[in-house]
Amino acid sequence: MPTKYIFITGGVVSSLGKGIASASLASILESRGLNITMLKLDPYINVDPGTMSPFQHGEVFVTNDGAETDLDLGHYERFIRAQLGKKNNFTAGRVYENVIERERRGEYLGDTVQVIPHITNEIKRLTRAGAQGADVALVEIGGTAGDIESLPFMEAIRQMGFELGRDNVLFIHLTLLPYIKVAGELKTKPTQHSVKELRGIGIQPDILICRSEHPLPDAECAKIALFTNVPQDSVFTSLDVDTIYKVPRALHEQGLDDVVVKKLSLDCKPTDLSDWDNVIEKLQHPKSSVDIAMVGKYMDLTESYKSLSEALIHASTHTQTKVNIHYFDSEEIEKNDTDCLSEMNAILVPGGFGNRGVEGKIATVKFARENNVPYLGICLGMQVAVIEYARNMANMTDANSTEFNGSTPYPVIDLITKWQDVDGYKQIRNKDSDFGGTMRLGGQECALVEGTNSQEIYTKSVITERHRHRYEVNNSLIKQLETAGLIVSGRSIDGTLVEMVEIKNHPWFVACQFHPEFTSNPRDGHPLFESFIKAANKAHDLILS
Numbered sequence: 001m002p003t004k005y006i007f008i009t010g011g012v013v014s015s016l017g018k019g020i021a022s023a024s025l026a027s028i029l030e031s032r033g034l035n036i037t038m039l040k041l042d043p044y045i046n047v048d049p050g051t052m053s054p055f056q057h058g059e060v061f062v063t064n065d066g067a068e069t070d071l072d073l074g075h076y077e078r079f080i081r082a083q084l085g086k087k088n089n090f091t092a093g094r095v096y097e098n099v100i101e102r103e104r105r106g107e108y109l110g111d112t113v114q115v116i117p118h119i120t121n122e123i124k125r126l127t128r129a130g131a132q133g134a135d136v137a138l139v140e141i142g143g144t145a146g147d148i149e150s151l152p153f154m155e156a157i158r159q160m161g162f163e164l165g166r167d168n169v170l171f172i173h174l175t176l177l178p179y180i181k182v183a184g185e186l187k188t189k190p191t192q193h194s195v196k197e198l199r200g201i202g203i204q205p206d207i208l209i210c211r212s213e214h215p216l217p218d219a220e221c222a223k224i225a226l227f228t229n230v231p232q233d234s235v236f237t238s239l240d241v242d243t244i245y246k247v248p249r250a251l252h253e254q255g256l257d258d259v260v261v262k263k264l265s266l267d268c269k270p271t272d273l274s275d276w277d278n279v280i281e282k283l284q285h286p287k288s289s290v291d292i293a294m295v296g297k298y299m300d301l302t303e304s305y306k307s308l309s310e311a312l313i314h315a316s317t318h319t320q321t322k323v324n325i326h327y328f329d330s331e332e333i334e335k336n337d338t339d340c341l342s343e344m345n346a347i348l349v350p351g352g353f354g355n356r357g358v359e360g361k362i363a364t365v366k367f368a369r370e371n372n373v374p375y376l377g378i379c380l381g382m383q384v385a386v387i388e389y390a391r392n393m394a395n396m397t398d399a400n401s402t403e404f405n406g407s408t409p410y411p412v413i414d415l416i417t418k419w420q421d422v423d424g425y426k427q428i429r430n431k432d433s434d435f436g437g438t439m440r441l442g443g444q445e446c447a448l449v450e451g452t453n454s455q456e457i458y459t460k461s462v463i464t465e466r467h468r469h470r471y472e473v474n475n476s477l478i479k480q481l482e483t484a485g486l487i488v489s490g491r492s493i494d495g496t497l498v499e500m501v502e503i504k505n506h507p508w509f510v511a512c513q514f515h516p517e518f519t520s521n522p523r524d525g526h527p528l529f530e531s532f533i534k535a536a537n538k539a540h541d542l543i544l545s
Contacts, residue, residue: 011194066442
């Protein structure tokens with residue numbers, strides 16, 4: 001069977017939830033026994049989102065093969081079993097870079113290089129490469145219909161619909177149905193105009209998903225169908241829900257997957273969403289409650305920590321604990337001290353870049369260590385834990401990272417200059433290297449030390465987790481830190497890089513250089529986050545007693 005394509009576009013406004021709708025449909029089709037893959041096509045000119053501010057674009061998700069991608073790939077991996085990679089996300093910047101490199105090599109044989117056919121052909125080539133081997137590929141197009149930067153992508157998928165035939169290509173359009181409170185009405189006009197824009201590009205949607213706060217009355221559904229030329233039984237609503245993991249069940253109950261299966265002539269088994277029903281059942285019936293402090297520097301946009309907050313939700317499901325996440329700005333802690341953390345049952349310090357708010361994070365670590373509050377440090381969260389321990393327990397006055405202070409007398413964290421990447425190639429960097437794509441990236445093995453808390457949590461001797469960082473614990477100062485009592489509980493498989501640290505005489509103090517949140521999902525959870533929440537539960541019980 002040739003690969004079938006489902007192209008998902010958006011209209012009216014951004015942030016409607018195309019990623020969640022796409023991932024939810026993918027999870028339903030996967031439950032019907034189909035081999036599913038997903039792609040995200042982003043129309044911005046950045047080659048990847050790796051150098052973009054989290055305030056502008058939210059979290060950068062990292063795949064196992066080391067790609068820095070759009071955060072929607074995180075949603076995809078949390079909803080389906082497939083492991084995605086570099087081929088599953090590309091941008092206009094990547095497309096233009098590829099085409100210009102070919103032009104410079106003379107591969108176009110003197111042709112005038114144009115958007116059509118050269119750019120659109122490259123988009124189609126990359127899309128087919130990402131979909132290879134799947135029964136169904138769901139391809140989400142970033143932006144909204146009518147955006148000037150997304151026009152080449154729209155033209156490319158229009159051409160694919162024409163070339164592959166309508167039995168092999170399906171177009172789904174997600175729009176907004178605004179509710180005018182004063183009039184007490186859902187307004188269909190924005191949806192009509194959005195579809196008109198899409199049809200002007202040459203794409204007639206097969207299915208509409210209307211995002212709304214209120215159910216869509218039959219009369220309004222019929223009106224939308226009439227004005228958009230979409231059959232009424234192919235108009236669906238995506239209502240607001242209290243957890244995104246209810247969306248697969250909500251779309252299935254409306255019959256979305258049945259329409260998709262029929263239109264694409266798919267041969268598959270009935271839907272089985274029992275896994276998702278089990279997740280919702282546990283999520284909605286917690287047996288305890290904890291308060292977790294997340295201390296970071298991007299708190300004005302919590303999407304910056306999307307995978308982390310989702311990993312905590314997954315852990316709450318598997319421990320049947322209601323996790324209340326409280327976001328604290330490390331700059332505020334730097335100014336006003338750590339008193340705000342006194343009511344928290346556990347503390348998490350996530351990753352980040354740059355020196356803004358770092359002293360607040362170091363103060364947070366000190367508070368957690370001295371007050372026996374369970375602490376989980378991730379990436380920069382491990383580095384500030386090492387800095388704090390060096391300053392206050394190992395007599396290394398003014399210890400720091402060379403990222404924040406190049407002249408520190410004790411550079412306990414320093415720039416990584418040489419390492420072997422996930423493909424086995426030797427990588428060499430220095431302080432003058434480009435920022436984009438030059439970090440230690442992707443899944444790498446870590447050897448855990450027998451008898452440590454880290455090894456007991458994972459119940460394994462070797463684990464694989466994903467990285468995204470430039471700086472490492474300085475090997476020349478590790479011995480001094482260990483003599484002062486810091487335990488190195490995990491190292492890279494060749495023993496050269498510190499991956500995990502912990503403190504022995506502490507209820508629960510674990511920090512890791514990698515990003516475990518990238519491998520957590522709602523159905524399986526993640527052992528590190530589950531252990532962290534269990535420790536928070538114990539701290540909560542101690543406070544009560």
